[in-house]
Every structure is written in C-alpha cells, then in structure tokens.
Amino acid sequence: MTSSNTAQAxxxxxxxxxxxxxxxxxxxxxPGSDRPVISDLSLEVGAGEICVLVGPSxxxxxxxxxxxxxxxDMTSGDILVGGRSVRARPAAKLRRExxxxxQQIGLFPHxxxxxxxxxxxxxxxxxRRRTEARVDExxxxxxxxxxxxxxxxxxxxxxxxxxxxxxxxxASDPPLMLMDEPFGxxxxxxxxxxxxxxxxxxxxxxxTVVFVxxxxxxxxxxxxxxxxxxxxxxxxQYASPAELxxxxxxxxxxxxxxxxxxxxxxxxxxxxxxxxxxxPLVREGEPTAAARARVAESDLPYPLLVDADGRPLxxxxxxxxxxxxxxxxxxxxxxxxxxxxxxxxDALADILQAGxxxxxxxxxxxxxxxxxxxDVVGHFLAxxxxxxxxxxxxxxxxx
Numbered sequence: 510m511t512s513s514n515t516a517q518a519x520x521x522x523x524x525x526x527x528x529x530x531x532x533x534x535x536x537x538x539x540p541g542s543d544r545p546v547i548s549d550l551s552l553e554v555g556a557g558e559i560c561v562l563v564g565p566s567x568x569x570x571x572x573x574x575x576x577x578x579x580x581x582d583m584t585s586g587d588i589l590v591g592g593r594s595v596r597a598r599p600a601a602k603l604r605r606e607x608x609x610x611x612q613q614i615g616l617f618p619h620x621x622x623x624x625x626x627x628x629x630x631x632x633x634x635x636x637r638r639r640t641e642a643r644v645d646e647x648x649x650x651x652x653x654x655x656x657x658x659x660x661x662x663x664x665x666x667x668x669x670x671x672x673x674x675x676x677x678x679x680a681s682d683p684p685l686m687l688m689d690e691p692f693g694x695x696x697x698x699x700x701x702x703x704x705x706x707x708x709x710x711x712x713x714x715x716x717t718v719v720f721v722x723x724x725x726x727x728x729x730x731x732x733x734x735x736x737x738x739x740x741x742x743x744x745x746q747y748a749s750p751a752e753l754x755x756x757x758x759x760x761x762x763x764x765x766x767x768x769x770x771x772x773x774x775x776x777x778x779x780x781x782x783x784x785x786x787x788x789p790l791v792r793e794g795e796p797t798a799a800a801r802a803r804v805a806e807s808d809l810p811y812p813l814l815v816d817a818d819g820r821p822l823x824x825x826x827x828x829x830x831x832x833x834x835x836x837x838x839x840x841x842x843x844x845x846x847x848x849x850x851x852x853x854x855d856a857l858a859d860i861l862q863a864g865x866x867x868x869x870x871x872x873x874x875x876x877x878x879x880x881x882x883x884d885v886v887g888h889f890l891a892x893x894x895x896x897x898x899x900x901x902x903x904x905x906x907x908x
Contacts, residue, residue: 528684531589552736616677629681667699754766845863847869848871
C-alpha cells in the first residue's frame with residue numbers, strides 16, 4: 510500500500526486514483542449536551558488503505574465516519590480528503606464524490622437493480638450510454654448475474670442486495686468509500702463470502718475505505734489499520750492488526766481485542782508463511798524399505814503416498830509398510846489436504862475438525878509441498894512472529 514496522496518490501480522482494471530484522508534483533532538458535541546460524542550480525534554488513512562473504526566456501542570465510530578461526508582457536521586477540528594478540507598465544497602457535491610454503503614443497504618425499492626446502481630451517475634449528469642456501460646460493468650464486477658439487472662430489490666437475497674449496495678457505491682468511481690457495518694445483517698456464511706469478495710475487489714480497485722464495525726474479528730480481517738475507540742469518541746489505539754494483537758496500548762484495548770488475541774494472529778497469515786514439516790513422499794511400487802528410510806529422516810511417523818505428479822493419495826500405516834513394496838491404501842485419501850495459500854486459522858480449523866494432528870500442504874497444481882501440523886502452529890505462536898499481509902493479499906489477491 511502506498512502512503513502518497515494517491516494510489517492508482519494498474520492493468521486493465523484501472524480506476525480513479527484513491528485519495529488520502531486525515532482527521533485533525535475532530536470533535537463533535539450535539540446541541541444540549543455537555544458530553545462530546547467525538548473527542549479530539551486525529552488519524553491518517555493512506556491512499557488505497559482500509560481503515561476500520563471499531564469499538565463498543567456508543568463510542569462514536571459511526572458519527573466519526575459520517576463527519577467525513579458531512580452527514581454530521583463536526584464541532585471543531587478539520588477533515589481533509591486528498592489534502593483539501595471537506596468544508597471547502599458543498600456537502601451535496603462532496604457526498605457524490607464519496608461512496609457510501611450501509612448495513613441495511615438502502616436501495617430504492619421501486620427502482621430496478623440497474624436503476625439503483627445508476628443513481629449517482631445520473632445525478633452527476635452522465636449520458637445514458639456511459640451510465641448503462643458502467644452499470645453492466647459493476648454488476649459483473651461484484652459477482653451478480655446480468656439477468657438480475659431488471660429485477661427489484663425485494664426479488665433478491667440479502668447477500669445479493671448487499672452486493673448491489675457496493676456496486677452503487679462504486680458507480681461514480683469514488684476515490685473514497687465509507688462502509689457502515691455493511692455485512693452486519695448478513696448470515697455468517699454469506700458474510701464471510703462477502704468479506705472475501707470485497708477484499709478481492711479492493712485488491713483490484715485500491716480504494717481508500719473507512720469501514721465501521723463492532724466486531725474485532727472482522728476488523729482484523731478487513732483492516733490495514735484499525736482505530737479502537739472508547740465511549741466518548743476517544744481514540745484508544747490506531748495500529749495495524751498485527752501491532753494491535755501483539756502490543757495492545759492499554760487494558761481497554763487488551764480486553765476489547767480478547768484473551769484469544771494470539772489465535773487471532775493466525776488470521777493475518779497464510780500457511781506458506783510458516784515453516785512446514787518435510788513430508789516423506791513415496792510412490793506406489795517403491796520398496797517399503799526406502800519408504801521407512803525416508804520416514805526416519807523426517808518429522809512424521811508415516812510416509813505420504815503421492816501420484817506421479819506429486820499429488821497426495823493417502824498416508825501409509827505400519828500395516829502398509831509391512832509389505833515388500835508400496836501399495837495404495839484402502840481409504841480414499843488423506844483428510845484434510847490444505848492449500849499453501851489458505852489462511853492459517855482456517856487451515857488449523859480444518860485439521861482440528863478432521864481429528865488429526867497434521868495435513869499435507871499442496872501448491873496450486875495440487876502437488877505436496879510439506880505438512881502442516883498442530884505443533885507447527887504452536888511453535889509459530891510461541892515465536893511471537895508479527896509478519897503481516899495486507900487484507901487483499903490475505904484474501905488471495907496479489908498487491
């Protein structure tokens with residue numbers, strides 16, 4: 510991620526440059542109240558970064574976000590988008606330049622999906638041909654079928670409507686997006702899918718994003734930077750996910766992140782980032798004496814049978830090794846098999862669910878490249894490694 514004023518996506522999916530965002534000692538106190546909702550809040554978001562605002566109910570995170578597009582006016586301080594104060598332009602014009610996604614989506618019920626996505630381009634005066642092309646592009650970009658374009662919001666599932674909300678926010682190609690608990694009303698399975706798809710989308714578009722959530726796990730997954738806020742809009746800590754997990758600023762942050770913060774670190778890395786055990790690989794027809802010799806030189810008690818292309822076929826037992834030559838085991842294959850690009854937390858969950866101690870790790874072609882074990886993960890956690898990828902890289906998108 511770049512820290513310059515703008516960050517430009519490259520290649521065929523080139524979009525408008527992202528922008529920087531800066532909050533300078535921003536405060537907000539509503540009339541009739543003697544307590545501020547936001548207190549002297551300062552933070553910077555680099556171009557193309559996802560900044561997540563997280564904290565307990567009443568901490569002012571949504572208010573802070575809504576001050577960026579002036580849906581709420583600040584009492585003091587200033588907010589700069591691309592180095593320019595948000596007060597320097599009319600509020601209506603500012604909002605058309607900033608994408609906005611909310612939890613309940615807010616689609617116009619009596620307009621088709623295509624008409625909803627086209628709403629902001631029409632306000633900006635785009636001609637019909639350009640608008641129609643942009644709608645088609647975005648419907649495909651967020652993974653919706655083209656046939657849904659002429660349907661109405663009530664005819665779509667919650668997950669589909671949320672994708673439409675993201676498409677509408679992207680319609681004018683804004684350099685900055687605000688997302689207020691966008692996946693909070695979605696069931697857990699579709700929520701994870703939408704998170705992953707948005708991160709993949711972010712890997713292509715590189716928008717600057719302010720993302721509000723109350724869920725620390727979502728914050729860790731989605732954010733390049735995380736702002737943990739206390740009640741009263743006080744910033745407790747502003748840091749990367751890795752720093753937040755390994756060095757919480759105070760007891761409040763430590764409690765909010767949770768006692769399992771060591772395990773949460775597993776969501777920051779992929780299987781390829783840890784030192785895997787070497788697998789003793791054997792092929793059918795080889796002498797079992799050779800297989801035993803390879804086991805003696807490895808970290809594992811049994812050899813892994815692979816085919817001619819190195820793809821795992823199954824673990825060999827002592828009974829299998831009692832024969833003169835290696836034969837394929839009777840079972841259907843090793844379970845689980847883990848991709849080396851899988852998130853480390855997910856890979857560990859697969860191993861535990863399978864009730865085993867280790868799993869073959871394969872590359873993109875399905876060839877075995879090592880073995881992930883519970884001991885490997887435990888050793889990693891004991892080392893206190895703080896290596897971290899960007900969220901889009903963790904979602905499978907190369908920066």
